[in-house]
Amino acid sequence: xxxxxxxxxxxxxxxxxxxxxxxxxxxxxxxxxxxxxxxxxxxxxxxxxxxxxxxxxxxxxxxxxxxxxxxxxxxxxxxxxxxxxxxxxxxxxxxxxxxxxxxxxxxxxxxxxxxxxxxxxxxxxxxxxxxxxxxxxxxxxxxxxxxxxxxxxxxxxxxxxxxxxxxxxxxxxxxxxxxxxxxxxxxxxxxxxxxxxxxxxxxxxxxxxxxxxxxxxxxxxxxxxxxxxxxxxxxxxxxxxxxxxxxxxxxxxxxxxxxxxxxxxxxxxxxxxxxxxxxxxxxxxxxxxxxxxxxxx
Amino acid sequence: xxxxxxxxxxxxxxxxxxxxxxxxxxxxxxxxxxxxxxxxxxxxxxxxxxxxxxxxxxxxxxxxxxxxxxxxxxxxxxxxxxxxxxxxxxxxxxxxxxxxxxxxxxxxxxxxxxxxxxxxxxxxxxxxxxxxxxxxxxxxxxxxxxxxxxxxxxxxxxxxxxxxxxxxxxxxxxxxxxxxxxxxxxxxxxxxxxxxxxxxxxxxxxxxxxxxxxxxxxxxxxxxxxxxxxxxxxxxxxxxxxxxxxxxxxxxxxxxxxxxxxxxxxxxxxxxxxxxxxxxxxxxxxxxxxxxxxxxxxxxxxxxxxxxxxxxxxxxxxxxxxxxxxxxxxxxxxxxxxxxxxxxxxxxxxxxxx
Numbered sequence: 001x002x003x004x005x006x007x008x009x010x011x012x013x014x015x016x017x018x019x020x021x022x023x024x025x026x027x028x029x030x031x032x033x034x035x036x037x038x039x040x041x042x043x044x045x046x047x048x049x050x051x052x053x054x055x056x057x058x059x060x061x062x063x064x065x066x067x068x069x070x071x072x073x074x075x076x077x078x079x080x081x082x083x084x085x086x087x088x089x090x091x092x093x094x095x096x097x098x099x100x101x102x103x104x105x106x107x108x109x110x111x112x113x114x115x116x117x118x119x120x121x122x123x124x125x126x127x128x129x130x131x132x133x134x135x136x137x138x139x140x141x142x143x144x145x146x147x148x149x150x151x152x153x154x155x156x157x158x159x160x161x162x163x164x165x166x167x168x169x170x171x172x173x174x175x176x177x178x179x180x181x182x183x184x185x186x187x188x189x190x191x192x193x194x195x196x197x198x199x200x201x202x203x204x205x206x207x208x209x210x211x212x213x214x215x216x217x218x219x220x221x222x223x224x225x226x227x228x229x230x231x232x233x234x235x236x237x238x239x240x241x242x243x244x245x246x247x248x249x250x251x252x253x254x255x256x257x258x259x260x261x262x263x264x265x266x267x268x269x270x271x272x273x274x275x276x277x278x279x280x281x282x283x284x285x286x287x288x289x290x291x292x293x294x295x296x297x
Numbered sequence: 298x299x300x301x302x303x304x305x306x307x308x309x310x311x312x313x314x315x316x317x318x319x320x321x322x323x324x325x326x327x328x329x330x331x332x333x334x335x336x337x338x339x340x341x342x343x344x345x346x347x348x349x350x351x352x353x354x355x356x357x358x359x360x361x362x363x364x365x366x367x368x369x370x371x372x373x374x375x376x377x378x379x380x381x382x383x384x385x386x387x388x389x390x391x392x393x394x395x396x397x398x399x400x401x402x403x404x405x406x407x408x409x410x411x412x413x414x415x416x417x418x419x420x421x422x423x424x425x426x427x428x429x430x431x432x433x434x435x436x437x438x439x440x441x442x443x444x445x446x447x448x449x450x451x452x453x454x455x456x457x458x459x460x461x462x463x464x465x466x467x468x469x470x471x472x473x474x475x476x477x478x479x480x481x482x483x484x485x486x487x488x489x490x491x492x493x494x495x496x497x498x499x500x501x502x503x504x505x506x507x508x509x510x511x512x513x514x515x516x517x518x519x520x521x522x523x524x525x526x527x528x529x530x531x532x533x534x535x536x537x538x539x540x541x542x543x544x545x546x547x548x549x550x551x552x553x554x555x556x557x558x559x560x561x562x563x564x565x566x567x568x569x570x571x572x573x574x575x576x577x578x579x580x581x582x583x584x585x586x587x588x589x590x591x592x593x594x595x596x597x598x599x600x601x602x603x604x605x606x607x608x609x610x611x612x613x614x615x616x617x618x619x620x621x622x623x624x625x626x627x628x629x630x631x632x633x634x635x636x637x638x639x640x641x642x643x644x645x646x647x648x649x650x651x
């Protein structure tokens with residue numbers, strides 16, 4: 001493989017990896033706040049891309065993206081309100097099965113609304129032809145949008161959880177829900193908020209990646225599994241870890257395509273998942289604390 | 298205490314026979330084909346019922362084992378080994394009666410692995426993979442276990458789609474019937490419908506009553522203790538890891554058998570039949586039939602798989618199973634027979650008031 005080709009694969013890997021990282025961060029937000037692994041997280045990415053795709057015909061692009069993010073956030077909140085909130089001391093098994101069911105229902109709803117066709121948004125800036133060369137690598141402007149959005153999301157979340165009252169409350173709620181409630185924090189409302197936030201972030205990722213990786217009703221499942229792989233790899237609850245792990249997985253997957261048939265691409269990611277779960281469930285970048293949290297779930 | 302299951306087996310056997318007589322009598326014998334396919338799905342669901350319903354260990358990988366069974370049988374029985382005088386392998390297999398001739402498309406004869414030998418190979422492979430996967434994966438709990446088993450299932454189906462030798466997207470065709478005796482045959486087309494039906498449901502009835510015995514044995518009680526609390530079970534001297542592993546392997550072998558039989562029944566197998574959705578369906582069947590309720594799983598599986606195979610749910614097939622998952626786990630986590638409607642109504646009222 002020439003250096004240029006290697007760099008080209010690397011760039012593609014980083015692009016997809018950053019999407020996996022965003023899905024993983026969605027898992028983290030909900031998991032931290034509620035101890036729930038929401039198997040429907042990948043469907044939020046799909047919904048974001050699909051809704052924005054439809055809206056872009058009626059509205060200018062930024063507005064279409066905003067509508068998609070807001071609508072998906074509402075769906076996320078609704079999922080929590082309808083399916084999770086009122087369960088009394090649910091077992092993990094029950095929550096896993098319910099969120100899988102919700103994922104299927106969302107996917108099937110998307111299928112009946114949008115059909116089987118793929119959809120995509122126009123490039124945010126420039127178009128397919130306006131890629132520029134960097135050290136011999138063709139860089140599409142949309143790739144910069146994807147990478148930029150991911151970095152901005154991680155930075156903003158860091159600000160949110162580190163420097164705002166609401167962020168502090170959510171962390172308190174994640175740390176010990178009973179103590180948080182005793183301090184007057186509306187823990188239930190924050191749970192709903194965490195689902196909405198995770199859905200909104202997922203939808204945003206679905207929108208920015210839509211111009212280069214077409215969206216169809218069925219993409220959610222594989223995104224969820226890969227996002228979960230990244231969340232575990234980075235250590236559950238650790239968003240910077242998720243970013244690093246996402247990029248690692250994306251690059252691994254992308255390089256695997258140069259060695260094996262494309263159909264085996266998923267096998268690479270999932271073998272990583274099986275390996276990491278079996279031998280280092282705290283993740284590459286995770287602490288022992290996170291590992292205990294994971295097992296308690 | 299032990300009369301109950303025996304009565305249930307008798308009732309089930311009578312129902313199986315009555316259904317066949319009624320359908321054949323009414324000239325609706327073609328329903329038997331879907332009922333036969335539903336029986337093999339039930340076999341896989343029964344395995345999961347033991348693992349998930351009694352042991353509390355979720356597996357989203359049953360379709361992976363179904364695939365291992367189906368594809369191993371299909372691949373081996375459609376191999377072209379050449380003439381018996383040819384390669385050493387062909388000679389050895391033919392000498393041991395492990396290979397048999399079957400007609401090829403051109404009217405000639407083709408030497409392939411005999412269906413029974415292929416079935417044995419499939420079951421061995423399924424069990425071996427289950428042991429290999431089970432040791433690391435069963436150390437996990439909750440959502441990690443769910444994701445790891447899901448990953449296994451998706452890996453198997455991706456490998457199947459990506460491998461030319463397994464027919465890639467087209468799947469494998471031309472799988473010969475599996476003859477277990479003069480009147481016991483899996484597959485062979487519509488003329489063998491009735492014997493297929495009895496063989497399949499016979500297997501289900503025997504499996505269900507064996508599992509029922511297992512559940513009421515020392516091992517079964519230990520398994521249920523595991524569901525309650527793994528730590529407490531461990532304190533009582535139960536080797537939780539070994540017990541989980543054995544149950545996982547048993548469930549996997551049942552799914553493997555289901556896959557192999559289905560491949561013979563249909564005369565082929567394709568990637569659409571081994572997608573992750575199939576695993577989710579098995580979980581839905583166990584969930585709606587009731588956690589820790591073999592007979593509930595059996596009934597749910599027979600009815601729902603039959604309706605699904607008949608195409609009753611149309612394009613909403615997957616949605617129906619998704620809805621079943623959500624509804625049964627929301628409102629009746631112990632199964633629909635144990636639905637606590639009073640508490641549900643009270644809760645809904647409380648929500649309206651609040």
